[in-house]
Amino acid sequence: VAQIYLEMGRYDEALEVHRRAVEKLENRAYVPPDKRTEMLWLLASIYDARGDTELAVRTAIDGLRGLAPDFNATAPYQLPDPGQVIERKLFLDLSDQLIYLYEKRAKEETGLEYYKYALETAENSIRLIGLLRTSYHSDDARRMLQESSSDIYKAAVRNAFYLYEKLGDPQYLEKAFEFSEASKANILKQVLNEGLALRSAGIPEATLDSLDQMKIRISNTENTLNDELINGSPERVIDSVSAHLFTEKENYQALLRELQRDYPDYYTLRFSSSGINIPPLQEKLKNIGSSMVSYFYDSRYIYIFYLNGDSQHGYKSDHRGQLSENIEKLRSFLTPEAALKASEEDLAAMAEVSSQLYTDLIDPVIADGHILDARSLIVVPHGVLYYLSFDLLHPPSSSNDPRDKEYLIRKVPIYYIPSYDLWIRRAVKPENFQNPFTGFAPSYDMPSADPGNRSGYSQLNWNIQEVESAQEFFDGLSFSGGAATEQVFRDHAQSSGILHLAMHTEINDREPMRTRLVFTPGADTVEDGFLNLYEVYNLRILAETVIMSACNTGYGRLSEGEGVLSLAHAFSYAGCRSLIMNLWLADDQSSSRIISSFYDHLNKGENKDVALRAAKLEYLNSVDRLRAHPYFWAGLVLQGQTDKTSGNTAPWILMLAIAILIAIGFWRYNKAVLKL
Numbered sequence: 115v116a117q118i119y120l121e122m123g124r125y126d127e128a129l130e131v132h133r134r135a136v137e138k139l140e141n142r143a144y145v146p147p148d149k150r151t152e153m154l155w156l157l158a159s160i161y162d163a164r165g166d167t168e169l170a171v172r173t174a175i176d177g178l179r180g181l182a183p184d185f186n187a188t189a190p191y192q193l194p195d196p197g198q199v200i201e202r203k204l205f206l207d208l209s210d211q212l213i214y215l216y217e218k219r220a221k222e223e224t225g226l227e228y229y230k231y232a233l234e235t236a237e238n239s240i241r242l243i244g245l246l247r248t249s250y251h252s253d254d255a256r257r258m259l260q261e262s263s264s265d266i267y268k269a270a271v272r273n274a275f276y277l278y279e280k281l282g283d284p285q286y287l288e289k290a291f292e293f294s295e296a297s298k299a300n301i302l303k304q305v306l307n308e309g310l311a312l313r314s315a316g317i318p319e320a321t322l323d324s325l326d327q328m329k330i331r332i333s334n335t336e337n338t339l340n341d342e343l344i345n346g347s348p349e350r351v352i353d354s355v356s357a358h359l360f361t362e363k364e365n366y367q368a369l370l371r372e373l374q375r376d377y378p379d380y381y382t383l384r385f386s387s388s389g390i391n392i393p394p395l396q397e398k399l400k401n402i403g404s405s406m407v408s409y410f411y412d413s414r415y416i417y418i419f420y421l422n423g424d425s426q427h428g429y430k431s432d433h434r435g436q437l438s439e440n441i442e443k444l445r446s447f448l449t450p451e452a453a454l455k456a457s458e459e460d461l462a463a464m465a466e467v468s469s470q471l472y473t474d475l476i477d478p479v480i481a482d483g484h485i486l487d488a489r490s491l492i493v494v495p496h497g498v499l500y501y502l503s504f505d506l507l508h509p510p511s512s513s514n515d516p517r518d519k520e521y522l523i524r525k526v527p528i529y530y531i532p533s534y535d536l537w538i539r540r541a542v543k544p545e546n547f548q549n550p551f552t553g554f555a556p557s558y559d560m561p562s563a564d565p566g567n568r569s570g571y572s573q574l575n576w577n578i579q580e581v582e583s584a585q586e587f588f589d590g591l592s593f594s595g596g597a598a599t600e601q602v603f604r605d606h607a608q609s610s611g612i613l614h615l616a617m618h619t620e621i622n623d624r625e626p627m628r629t630r631l632v633f634t635p636g637a638d639t640v641e642d643g644f645l646n647l648y649e650v651y652n653l654r655i656l657a658e659t660v661i662m663s664a665c666n667t668g669y670g671r672l673s674e675g676e677g678v679l680s681l682a683h684a685f686s687y688a689g690c691r692s693l694i695m696n697l698w699l700a701d702d703q704s705s706s707r708i709i710s711s712f713y714d715h716l717n718k719g720e721n722k723d724v725a726l727r728a729a730k731l732e733y734l735n736s737v738d739r740l741r742a743h744p745y746f747w748a749g750l751v752l753q754g755q756t757d758k759t760s761g762n763t764a765p766w767i768l769m770l771a772i773a774i775l776i777a778i779g780f781w782r783y784n785k786a787v788l789k790l
Contacts, residue, residue, distance in 0.1 A: 116156060125164040132157055148201045151177040155208055158215070167219045174212050181205045191231050196242035203246065206263065209239040213269045226280060229273050233289070236270035239263075240296055253301050253651075260300055260675030267297035267675070268412045275417055278428060287428045288392060291419045294410035298496065299532035301676050305687055317377055321369075328366045330652040335359045337627070337648060392426065395534060399423045403489035407479060408534065409496045411437055420479050422488065429478035437474070438498045443467050445501060448698050453745035461514040464744075472507040475499075476522060490527040490723050490756070494534060500678040501669070503697055503751055504528050505730065506744040516742040517734070527727040529752040532677055532686070540691050540755060543658065547611035551590025553581035555616045556598040556634035571632060576706035577616035580663065583710040584614055587717040600633045600641035604653075611658045612759060613690075616706075619664040619681065620644075626671040626679050627651075631664065650684035659722065659759055660685045661694045663705045668695035668751065682753060692722060692754030704746040708733050716759055723756040 116135065119128035136153060139145055154177030161170035175193065179185055181201045182194035199205045213232045220228035243263050250256045270293035278286035339355045399406060400423025408419040416437065418429040433440075446452065447464040456464075479485050493504055505523035513519075522528065531537040555577040578594045585592045590612070593602050598617070607613060618632040627648040635643060647670075662681060670680035677683060682695040694712075696705070708729045715725035730747050737746075 116160070120156075120160055120163060123163075125160055128160050129157075132160065147180050147183060148204055151180045151201070151204065151208070153177075154180065155211070162215060162218075167215060167222060171212070171215045171219055174208070174215055178205060178208055178212065193235065193238055196238060196245050199242065202242055206239055206242050206246070206266070209235055209242075210265055210269070213239075213266070213273075217269075217273070226277060229277055232269065233273040233277065236266055236273060236293070237289075239266045240270060240293065247300065247304070256301055256304065257673055257676060260297075261673065264297070264674045267293055271297075271410050271417055272412060272415075275428060275430060279430070284426075287419075287426065290410075290417065290428065291392075291408065291426075294408060294417065294419060294496070295494075295534055297410070297675055298494070299536055299677055302532055302536055302683075302687060317373060321373070325366075325369065326652070326654060328362065328369065332359070332362050332366060333648050333652045335362055340625075392421070395538065396421060396423050396426070398538065399492075404492055405485055405488035405490075406492040406494065406534070407485070408494035409475070409499055411496060411499075416474060418475070418478055420482075420484055422484065427479075427482060427484070429482075431474045431478055433474050440467050440471055440474075441498050441502050444471065445698065448745045448749070450699060450701065450745070453743040454740070456743060458514055461516070465508075465511070465514060465519070468507055468744075469510040471502070472509055472522070475504070476507055477509075486525055488526055490529065490721075491522075492537075493528060493530045494532070495530060495677070497672065497674070500672065501697065503744070503748040505751070506748040515739055516744065517739060521734075521744075521748075523727055523730055523748075527721075527723040529723040529726075529754075529756055531754065537755075543691075543755075543757065547658070548609035549590050549606060549611065551584065551588035551592075551612045551614070552606045552610035553584055553590070553592040553594075553614035553616070554598040554603060554633070555581040555592070555594040556618075556632065557595040558618065558632075558635065571618050571635070574616070574618070574702050576702045577663075580616045580706040580709055581614055583706075584612075584713045587713050588612065596634050598634045600643050600645050601639075603633065603645065604641070607653060607655045607657070612661065613655070613657045613659070614661045614663075614709075615667075616663050616709075619662075619666050621666050621669065623671070629670060629681060631662075631681065647679070647681060647684050650681065651687050653688045655685060655688040655690055657685075657690045658755075659692045659694070660690045661709065663694070663696060663700060663709050663750065665696055665699045668697045668753075686754070690754070692752065692756065694722075694726065694750060694752050697749045697751060698745070700749060701746050704733065704737075704741065705750060708747060708750055719758055721756045721758055723752055726750070726752050 116128045116132040119125070119131060132153070139149070139153060154173055158170045158173040158177065161167075161173060172190075175191060178193055179187060181204065182198040183200065185194035185198050193209075196202070196205075213235050216228045216232035216235065220226075220232065243259065243266065246259055247256055250259065271290050274286045274290035274293060277283070278290060335355065335358055339352070339359055342352050342355055395406075399421060403423075405420065405422045408421075410417045410419075411433065413435060414432065416431040416433050418431060420427045420429065444464065444467045447456070447460065447467075452460065476485070485491055491504075495502070505521060505528060506519075507522045508519045511519060555574075557573070557578075558571040559573045581592045581594060590610070591606065593599075615631060620630050620632055622628040622630070627646065629647045631645040633643045633645065662685075664681075667681045668678065670678045670683065673679050680695070682693045685693055694709075708726075711729035711732050712725050715728045716722065718725075720728065730750075733747050734742055
């Protein structure tokens, strides 16, 4: 009743009803802590609505303290440590509302104290999110937690950056960067932690394989259950599959508990967090001569964190609430139809939105004298920025000719990383692979075993040439036409340094986990020929580089706190160090040309980011006005590690062998001369 009066704006009556409800509650023998907290929070909401923000804040704090019965406050605004909280999810939800009250109170005062309280509350909440995440064993549960907590991270960055602006204290800039980093790629970080823990704790390989097989069975059963629900199967069938899934999950958790008991280091390593450590990051940036630009945005501002080997800077750019709209508008120009039919007006409109994004995202850093002096630029995206190729951003210009634009890629090599933490921890190169290179180029003109599913796939005219061209540089394997099957991929995926997938992709917006790579139709006698997203997540692929020149391999559903759930994300999850992916529908001919040139530069010993930039510039500088449209070249982007590939060894081995033979020949010749 008090809630109804509150919504009606009858605050005095709401307070009276609330008072009587509290009296009844106090007469009970036992009042659950969460019930008492909810009553206090209703009271805080009434105080807030009638304009008494300070009383609302203090009442809300009392409510939160009630969720930690053993906590004794020593300061007026002090909150319990996350480890003391018994109802953690409720505490987290209410902390978000307390931050709102603090920010409202801060605007009523002239000082900065309430902004600091808001920041402390957000920081406390982020520690609590970490505790909650470790208690969840499902990636879906972790993802839902991250999505529901996004406002906490935004509040943390917002308040830390505001205090940095007002006080000029670099610790607040570091905090803002830390919270930005903590909001990104958390499932990828978790799976990396788990992988390192499993292998560092001395767990037998057979046990690791058992865990992998259990995860695959759980994933397959989850998808079976989903199919049964969609198809409206009988309740007894759904119950049977659900029971089977429950048993599989119980068995998996039981094995994890055994590992925790028998290998104590496993649990510690699995849930460890490296946090943010700026000096080692700057040392690495200095060693490779690169700069890093990390982005975070909310409904109004873009927060830009710039680091190089010697300094760190923070910038705030007002995107006027139009960031998502501008990126969507730019992508509308990057389709085959739009590129081939682009009028002068279309080119002008595309240039306008591209230069606006350049102004919002790049100008603040370049205006301060940074980026252009770096050997390469590392971009850490956030949210919708995952859909953007920074290559094609450019300052305003009068010409509509795409060849005349001062694209960012002309100034510096660019590559992307999901988070700084992942980039640092995946820096170690894997050991030598059985196959330095394995390429797949399916054919789509063969008779299909299931024509209803496959009839819509057009033949790719350049993919086989693309893969065979790559084989000129590597001592590896290639499978084309009928040999490019899903089963052959599975047989070779774990033993290949470079995996090259030149094939069709089928995007499923309704069920993102069923987005899939399409191998040669009808040629596989074991698998169905579709490699689904959920299947990739359950593979272990430790390839040094995966090149996916297929369409939309970097596109998928945006997940708050994780990024885009794309094929590229799935391969990264599976263990790949670096990926080349396509952010939109690929043009077969131009992609093939760029990738072939990329391999040529790799073979010359160039780093991956430098090689990809060189390939794009060679293309851009040699085509006509139509083919210079960004659709044809800007969609291919590099994510992950950029060091020289260890796959391109065959030519060097041949040269070394020739040099040794020549040396032996000279030695024998000189020996013969001496005998004479």
